[in-house]
Amino acid sequence: GQQLNQSPQSMFIQEGEDVSMNCTSSSIFNTWLWYKQDPGEGPVLLIALYKAGELTSNGRLTAQFGITRKDSFLNISASIPSDVGIYFCAGHPGDSNYQLIWGAGTKLIIKP
Amino acid sequence: SQTIHQWPATLVQPVGSPLSLECTVEGTSNPNLYWYRQAAGRGLQLLFYSVGIGQISSEVPQNLSASRPQDRQFILSSKKLLLSDSGFYLCAWSPLAGNTGELFFGEGSRLTVL
Numbered sequence: 150g151q152q153l154n155q156s157p158q159s160m161f162i163q164e165g166e167d168v169s170m171n172c173t174s175s176s177i178f179n180t181w182l183w184y185k186q187d188p189g190e191g192p193v194l195l196i197a198l199y200k201a202g203e204l205t206s207n208g209r210l211t212a213q214f215g216i217t218r219k220d221s222f223l224n225i226s227a228s229i230p231s232d233v234g235i236y237f238c239a240g241h242p243g244d245s246n247y248q249l250i251w252g253a254g255t256k257l258i259i260k261p
Numbered sequence: 262s263q264t265i266h267q268w269p270a271t272l273v274q275p276v277g278s279p280l281s282l283e284c285t286v287e288g289t290s291n292p293n294l295y296w297y298r299q300a301a302g303r304g305l306q307l308l309f310y311s312v313g314i315g316q317i318s319s320e321v322p323q324n325l326s327a328s329r330p331q332d333r334q335f336i337l338s339s340k341k342l343l344l345s346d347s348g349f350y351l352c353a354w355s356p357l358a359g360n361t362g363e364l365f366f367g368e369g370s371r372l373t374v375l
Contacts, residue, residue, distance in 0.1 A: 191366030241362025253304045
């Protein structure tokens with residue numbers, strides 16, 4: 150089925166580094182969402198964006214809803230060990246559509 | 262506050278055996294309910310969603326079925342498991358009103374079919 154283009158697929162980071170990941174789509178969305186999944190657990194919603202151009206922060210996380218409504222990015226500043234996990238973007242077409250369109254995920258790994 | 266719980270957490274089943282995974286939500290009424298599957302190292306695939314008791318929509322043809330016998334209970338079943346049914350199964354809920362795509366997931370159930 151339809152899938153968002155999420156990149157990078159994985160990232161090896163040093164503690165304290167800033168992180169950036171993004172998602173693009175050929176379709177427009179009414180909502181962009183970012184989730185984080187820790188190993189063996191369900192994803193947790195980090196940030197939801199509802200309007201084109203919207204920039205929203207949640208602690209060290211910042212996400213933006215692209216002006217064309219076809220892309221979104223997530224930045225993490227000053228990464229810490231508990232940031233490791235898989236980050237998923239998801240787009241919602243809106244209205245009565247119950248199907249979220251998901252990215253394949255970005256795996257964040259801390260370099261030893 | 263709302264909570265979602267699914268069980269069992271892990272399951273090892275032989276090919277051809279039946280399956281039943283259960284999910285319950287507390288602290289909310291009339292939620293939308295979802296079953297997702299996640300293959301190892303992959304994204305999430307929507308299997309079923311439900312907007313009310315007895316109302317089930319299937320997103321992909323498969324060996325699985327879902328039922329919603331009560332408002333806050335969602336069950337994933339199979340009569341005969343296949344090897345390809347192995348994966349991490351996630352139940353989720355969202356508020357009925359204002360369908361914006363915000364989902365709240367359970368802890369997941371890891372199924373291994375041998």
